[in-house]
Amino acid sequence: MIEVAKRLNTVEEYYFSKKLREVNLLIASGKPVINLGIGSPDLQPPQRVVEAIQNGLMDAGAHKYQGYQGLPELRQAITGFYKDHFNVPLSANTEVLPLMGSKEGIMHISMAYLNEGDGVLIPNPGYPTYQSVTKLVGAEPIFYELDQANNWMPNLEALEKQDLSRVKIMWVNYPHMPTGAQPTKTVFKDLVAFAKKHNILIVNDNPYSFILNDNPQSILSVPGAKDVCLELNSLSKTFNMAGWRVGMVVGDNKYITNILKVKSNMDSGMFYGIQKGAIEALKCSKMWFSTLNSVYKKRRDLVWKLAEALNCTYNENAIGLFVWAKLPEHIKAEEYIDLILKEHNIFITPGTIFGSQGEGYIRFSLCAQEDDLEEAIARVK
Structure with missing residues (x-):
């Protein structure tokens, strides 16, 4: 055995x-x-998205290996989406990395930045994959409690009292899953300041911004956030494309470059037709x-x-x-x-x-x- x-x-x-x-x-x-x-x-999904993948099947080169960073048009569509909906400017060449679902990104980011014994701040309650991936790479989950009395927002004052010297990553997830709590006006700003003070990489997992919400927000809209923050996003919920496995991580080039080192050794690019469909989805009104x-x-x-x-x-x-x-x-x-x-x-x-x-x-x-x-x-x- x-x-x-x-x-x-x-x-x-x-x-x-x-x-x-x-x-x-x-x-x-x-x-x-x-x-x-x-x-x-x-x-x-939107009909135009389905038509795009169908039409893409006949394009020359559609069935070959694709680039590890995705089609340039897809990265451009992601930057346009972030500019239109979050008012966040991004470079399509250096600050965007398409993913096969944002869940994949949790592993890639963890492998790029965590060593054995590093601490990771994980919300409780929160998405279970944050904890499991942290354990799989040999790092230590450190849970920060969220509760209804504080509208499921992190208590940064309580975290300040802890020994944060080993913490390298903090997972946040707003709009919050599973509770549906919306981020307050100040929580992203406070998180950016907290990350800079303690040299922590904050990753906001943001796939629910457009569901029953008139005010989508990104942590990268905070001035200086790119210095210490990444954001994961997904087309799964927003465009009913969960089985397509299309997501993205966005942020400063220094982070994207390191994540690409992991990703490029774990897959051989996203299927061309799916990328063409994703481009159309991101252009929806x-x-x-x-x-x-x-x-x-x-x-x-x-x-x-x-x-x-x-x-x-x-x-x-x-x-x-x-x-x-x-x-x-x-x-x-x-x-x-x-x-x-x-x-x-x-x-x-x-x-x-x-x-x-x-x-x-x-x-x-x-x-x-x-x-x-x-x-x-x-x-x-």
């Missing part, structure tokens, strides 16, 4: 990888499971976001009704692709969602998979048809 690498002893299989096997077995056995667990958009959000607003209203039927409370000002709901007192999240799955054939995500601060909360996805949401409400009632 060949022993596995020691790094695998530090992580578990991704929660949804395991749980969806269970859900799929129930569905295969005939159970009418309504999946409100995972944020995989069920809507179609604001009408696209209005149409998309009109659908999600109707769904969110129904999810709020479902949450109320389960005696949960929620924040109507939260944004993004999910509804983060607080359970009644003394109810354990994982036990509760298993009960709902068993009794009502509804799969909901327990808040605990995002960290200990997620205990007492559950998360609903808006990636379900209105008929399914109405059926879920009827089952619970």
